[in-house]
Amino acid sequence: MLEKFKTIPISKDVYGLLFMVIFVGLGEKMAERFLPIYLLSLGASALIPGFLNGLDNFLSAVYSIPGGWLTSKFGYKKSLLFFNIFTLIGYLIVIFIPNWKAVIVGSFFFLSWTALSLPAVMDLLNSEMPENKRVFGVSLHSLVRRIPMALGPVMGGILIDAYGERTGVRLSFLIAFALGVISIFIQQIMIKDQVVKNESLHLKKMFSMMPKSLTYLLGSDILIRFCEQIPYAYIAIWAMKSISGAQISATQFGVLTAIEMVVALLIYIPVALFADKGSKKPFVLITFGFFTAFPMLMLIGKSFWMLILAFIIRGLKEFGEPTRKALIMELAPEGYKAATFGAYYFARDVVVSLSAFLGAYLWILKPEYNLIASFIFGLLGMLVLAFTKFEDKR
Numbered sequence: 001m002l003e004k005f006k007t008i009p010i011s012k013d014v015y016g017l018l019f020m021v022i023f024v025g026l027g028e029k030m031a032e033r034f035l036p037i038y039l040l041s042l043g044a045s046a047l048i049p050g051f052l053n054g055l056d057n058f059l060s061a062v063y064s065i066p067g068g069w070l071t072s073k074f075g076y077k078k079s080l081l082f083f084n085i086f087t088l089i090g091y092l093i094v095i096f097i098p099n100w101k102a103v104i105v106g107s108f109f110f111l112s113w114t115a116l117s118l119p120a121v122m123d124l125l126n127s128e129m130p131e132n133k134r135v136f137g138v139s140l141h142s143l144v145r146r147i148p149m150a151l152g153p154v155m156g157g158i159l160i161d162a163y164g165e166r167t168g169v170r171l172s173f174l175i176a177f178a179l180g181v182i183s184i185f186i187q188q189i190m191i192k193d194q195v196v197k198n199e200s201l202h203l204k205k206m207f208s209m210m211p212k213s214l215t216y217l218l219g220s221d222i223l224i225r226f227c228e229q230i231p232y233a234y235i236a237i238w239a240m241k242s243i244s245g246a247q248i249s250a251t252q253f254g255v256l257t258a259i260e261m262v263v264a265l266l267i268y269i270p271v272a273l274f275a276d277k278g279s280k281k282p283f284v285l286i287t288f289g290f291f292t293a294f295p296m297l298m299l300i301g302k303s304f305w306m307l308i309l310a311f312i313i314r315g316l317k318e319f320g321e322p323t324r325k326a327l328i329m330e331l332a333p334e335g336y337k338a339a340t341f342g343a344y345y346f347a348r349d350v351v352v353s354l355s356a357f358l359g360a361y362l363w364i365l366k367p368e369y370n371l372i373a374s375f376i377f378g379l380l381g382m383l384v385l386a387f388t389k390f391e392d393k394r
Contacts, residue, residue: 011128014137016190017121018144023183024084024113025145027091027176029152031169033257034160034250035103036236041165042100050360052104053233054353056111061349063115068342076120076338077191083116084184091177095170110176115345123338124191126329135280138329139322143268146318150261157254165250209340211331216388217284217324218348223381224288225352228317230359230374231295238298238367239307248304256311263315271319280327283320285385290317292378295371 031038036049070079090109093102121141129137160168231238239248239256248256271283290313297310332340355377362370 025148027179030156031172038169044100049233054356057353060115064342064345067116068119068339071120071338119338135326146261150258153257154254157250160250220385226355227378229355260311260315264318287320295374299371
């Protein structure tokens with residue numbers, strides 16, 4: 001397997017992208033996982049974390065369109081520069097204004113990075129990786145992206161335990177700003193300018209270019225994201241404050257998140273080497289199964305050790321995610337891959353943004369209802385994908 005890895009050509013542009021992903025992601029994840037706790041410490045009600053998660057999903061949907069449009073219009077290098085600067089503005093708002101309303105305002109900026117940049121990232125990988133190694137390229141990006149996702153929450157948890165919930169999170173945002181500035185220099189030095197068509201694109205055209213085969217995957221994807229997002233904003237609260245007798249600290253929750261990311265890191269490359277050879281659908285279906293199992297394991301887990309098992313399963317949910325993204329890019333028309341990718345994520349995340357509000361409502365009724373509903377949506381997503389055929393273009 002290592003010999004196969006060594007023979008895969010990786011360009012300077014891809015290395016530049018991976019370094020950028022590490023620096024931006026480390027800063028982002030130091031604070032992001034603890035935002036629900038931070039909001040409550042600033043006097044926000046229990047509804048606000050759910051609102052913020054719903055806003056996150058909605059903005060992810062909305063930002064996918066300009067992310068794809070800007071990348072198709074100006075190329076990935078210029079677009080990534082703009083996306084980084086836009087994110088840094090949000091960090092500054094939270095750093096200088098310790099108020100939960102300021103967090104909401106700042107979130108319009110710092111929650112933008114993933115949605116805005118993903119079409120550019122996928123376009124760069126699709127351009128720079130050989131055609132028969134694109135799942136590998138997406139998997140490599142996903143693998144590297146999980147490094148800061150593993151380290152960030154641990155570092156953020158340590159800062160919270162050392163300096164308190166308010167000061168610890170603000171320090172995390174300060175570090176995130178510094179790392180974001182470093183990432184700008186890296187991407188400008190290592191990523192070359194891209195030749196683009198500069199053809200006029202509008203919303204209707206971006207959707208019309210989406211192949212029918214993608215709509216089948218999209219439907220099942222929406223259901224499985226309901227499974228993921230209904231409890232997402234409340235996972236930290238459930239683990240740290242709701243489980244009787246568990247007594248999970250912020251550092252322990254950071255460790256749980258690190259375990260999740262380490263598991264994901266360990267499976268990315270082996271799965272990618274196989275997924276590039278065979279049918280992609282089984283990999284996606286297995287992934288949906290792990291999505292579905294997580295909320296039920298959280299529901300029955302009453303100790304730190306049981307939560308470790310739950311987060312191992314949560315890490316395994318990344319099993320087929322690079323395969324799904326590579327399939328989207330594979331089916332998208334040439335010259336408009338970033339735009340089509342953005343349109344897919346816009347359609348998915350607009351609908352999925354409603355799941356967070358449903359999750360908040362269920363949490364207020366009874367926290368257990370939140371996790372049960374998540375499990376049911378996961379089962380529905382698995383069934384739709386299992387009994388639906390979609391074009392697996394090879």
